[in-house]
Structures are given as C-alpha cells and as structure tokens.
Amino acid sequence: MLSDWLRRTAAATPDAPAIVEAGPGEEDRVTSFRELFEQAASLAVRFVEKGVRKQDRIALVLPKTTEAIVSVFASLLAGAIYVPIHPQWPKERIETVLADCAARLVIEGDNGSPPRITDREKGCSIPWRGAPSVPSDKFGSLPRADAGDSALILFTSGSTGQPKGVLLSHRAVSAFVRWSAREFQISSADRIACPSPLSFDLSTFDIFNMALCGATCVLVPGHSLWMPRFLVQFLREARISCWYSVPSILAGMLEEGRLAQHDYPDMRLILFAGEVFRSHAVSQLQAALPQAVCANLYGPTETNVVTWCRVPRGFDGLQPLPIGQPCPYAAVAVDATTGELLAGGDSLMSGYWNRPEETQHAFVTLNGKRYYRTGDRVSQATDGNYLFLGRLDRQVKRRGFRIELAEIETALASCEDILEAAAVAVEDGKRGTAIVAFVHTRSAGAITLVEAKAHCARTLPLYMVPDHIVFLGAIPTGGTGKIDYLALSRMAKTLNHAGSDHAAPNHGDQDRSPAIHR
C-alpha cells in the first residue's frame, strides 16, 4: 500500500529529488526517488532476512532526517509497523513506549551520524549502510501489505498517566493522503515542508505525498525550529511551495519572524492543524501570503483530518474560523445531548495499541458504523460548517501538542516529596496556553521549583513540563472532596497575569515549597 507509492514513483521518476536536507555545511543533501527506494528496500530485505515478521514493530528514535524517512519506508516494505518516537523525549518515556509496543527493532540516532539498529529480540545490532546493499532482484520477495494492515503507531499523552499508542492502518493513512493530494493538487513540482516530527500525525502529509505524487520533501533544519526568523529565512531560501504545521509555529513566524516583511513567490499552500488558530492571526497570515491558499484542517490523532475549511479570500478575522465540513472519506455526527463531535470513516484508527478497554470506551456505534468520541464540543452553523467550542474533558492543546493534564499530575505525584498535584491550563495571550501546576509537598521546603521542573522533565516531554509550579499548603477541594479545579483556574489566571508584569528580582525563598498557604 503506502510503500507501493514509493515503488511506483521511483520507477516513474527515478532521478527526481525525493528528499532535500540541509547538510552539515551549507550544501544541500539531495536523495533521489531511486536512491530512497533502493536504500529502503535493501534495508527491508535485510530486516526480513534477520527474521522481522509482518506487523512486527520497528521503533524509530530519530529526528526527521533522510535516514528516518528511509527507515519509515524500510519498515513498511518489510511489512512491519513503524513506531516513531521523538529522540528528545526523556529516556524513561522512550523505554516505556519501546516496552509497550514490544519493538522488535530499534533504529536510533541523531543528526550527522549513521543510525544504530538494535534487534531487541536477538540482542544484536544490524549495521546501517548508507547505500543500497542488496541486489534489486531480491526486492520482489518483500511482503505485500494489505489495506487493513497496520502501518504505524503514534504515541500520545494518556489520561492514565502513561502514553497510549494510536494504531493506524495503511487504509487510514491513505485516505487522508490521497484526499489531500487531490484537493490541494500536489504534484512533482511541489516542495513540501512540514516541521512536525514523525511522531506527530501531521508528518504523514509530507512524507507520503512525496511518495504518492513525486513531490519533494524538504526537511526543516532542526536548529531553525528554535527561532521563528530562521524559519522564515528557510521558507524563502528553500523555495517552499506547501507548508503544513501547527498554528503556533505560524504565529511565531508572523510575530517574531516578521513573515509579512518578505515575499514568497513559490508559496502556494499553507495548511494548519492541531489547535485553534486565532482568527486575527489567520487574517494576518492570508495578507502576508496573498497568493497562497490557506486551510484549517481538523481531526485528532485517532482519526487524522476529518473536517477542513478553506480560509475565505479577504477573511477579516472578526469571527472564529470554523473547523469546516467533513472530508469525503470521513463520517461525522454530533451527540445531541453533549454536542460532542463523533468522527468515523476510512481514516479512523484501528484502536489503541494493547488497550482493549480504552479502545472500547473510545468508540461508539451508530447505524452499524464505528465512530470515535473526539471529546471536542462543536456546533453547526447554518452554512453547514462546524465550529469548535471547547473540550468535554481535561485534555488541552499547547502549541499544537495534545496534553492530558492528568499525565502531568501523575508525573509530579511520582516525586516522593510531593503528596498531591493538580494541573490546570490558562490562556496566556502571547504564549498561547500556559500550564500551571499546584503541588502539596511532604514538608515545607522539601523541594524547589527548579527540582520540581527537573523531576517533570525526567518523565515528560518538554512541552508537557508546567510553565509555573505553585507550592500550596493543601490542594483546595470542593464540597464532595474532589479537587476544586475552578478555584485553581482562578488562582492560575491571577498568577499568570501577575507573572507577565513581574519585573523586580525576588529576595527571600519564594521558590521553595510551600510559598502560598491556603
């Protein structure tokens, strides 16, 4: 299925550029479709020879490099399931995921050095070879994937305190990619950039549209992601024609990056997804890139994109931008009682890896069809467009990353000096969503803010580490004895507001617990 696209494109346009990656110097490193396919297929043949079976899991602990994309296609060509893991996740979290998915192979590495491949079943390593290493007549022996076979597992924040794996089939990925290729007329002339790591569902857009349409996947240099002005420079110099990212990155490019000060003659398509993009910023984006089509794509990892909305020409930014109307492969319904959006169709996940109970709870059956309970509350406008209203649970989005606040609480409470922890999210104009955690410590001064943050960073990805941690004598509870999240939200708002005006250095020991007693 997905790997057949690469096989076909490599046969049709072998010398066209598949991947462009900024080299260690200033020279670009270009990989053609032939090179990409032959490297991936050679690796796949070696995997199969080493005993990798159909639907075994191959974990890719790699930044988004040429080698990582070779590894994606090698896994698929071997009939395996790839499990992308962000290399900057804490070691403990990576180990949890490797154990959960029972990874047969682990391919790990960083920029600049060849990846290491470890066979976890046999306890040996397989050398990485940068060039095709197997005669091409062996490629025919590789297994064929069926549409229903699983292609990848994406691990996302879990409300039980452990990340959970979303299992996606070839059919599910293909539904979104084929539609996006058709709707946005992706062709071999396109140079696509998507800064999302492979562990994020947005990255199925660039790597698989490359394989399907023969477009070029231009990898966003990791260091550019730290500064919006570097990203803006990259857009221009790399002549990007299609861009897909979370709104936060675009907002940074508009503000600190001063996107509007330059021209981008090649840019024709800007897609965004993953969180609410403020309408005002959307209108600024459209004004900065007048020739480009801008579109808002909506859908959780469990369904990939299910609704979408093209930003109308001359969008004034006075009304919220809708999440739009269903994609042709998607089925969408609304729970009449709660207003929850239910999403089904071809792009729907197969289930959560290894979690039959959570899988059962995630789905609802309507007229014999399975729908995923998104937890998103929506309304439908008279023109048929859906509008996102908010969440029905405690899941939040921060810079496009999905976060279960309960996972942060579990991480904090695992610290022996912390008795109880509660986390809330507040809107912070400039930074988007800020997370404030309240902790009740074993004894006064048991732990400092720096230590509490470092504790979080040992188990949580950076985007989940709370912005602020407040030490309390006790966590406030309501009449039923449950944590009073409303009271905590009010406190968090005050703190966040005070914090933005904070100027004078502190004297005393305010950062040692507990600073505020209630």
Place this chain on the structure above:
Amino acid sequence: MQHQTMEIKTAVRQFIAENVLLGVHQTTIEDATPLVSGGLIDSIGMIGLVAFLEARFKVEFVPKEINVHSLDTLEKIEEVIRKKLAAREVDAAGSGRQIR
C-alpha cells in the same frame, strides 16, 4: 574580560529568574543547572532568551548556533557569548588597522 564573564552569567540568571521562571530565587539556578533538558526553558522560552542575549550583548545568532546543547546551562551560554564578543573585538581591531 573577567568582570564581563561575571556580568554575562548574572544578567542571564536574572533574566531567566524574572522572565522565564517567574518567581524563582536567582541563586537556585546554578552555573551547571540544565535549562532546556532540565525542563526550565522550552522553545518559547528559548526565543525570549535569544532575543534577550542579542539585545543585551549586541550580538547576533545564526541558526547553527542554537540547539538543545549549545545553550543548556549558564556556563555554556557564557562561553557562546564570550566567543561572540571576542570575535567582534577582533573584527573591530582588524577594521581599525585597515583604516589606519
């Protein structure tokens, strides 16, 4: 050079305490405290930190200089800034000679 070195760490420590960690006592950020890998500064915090360093020390960063490792502690930040300031002095001296 020695007093400048002190000044770099102090200024950065004060900036982080006041703008990134809102309410942390400056002394709890030690010279070797990991800022990024220790969960104290995230990507948005880094944008603010780099903007501060550029304005305060009148230097400019290029993409390759910014990553998780290069600016992870006060010590490392100081080293990067010191090198940039030294390079600027050499440049200034060089152009001075040319003028003479």
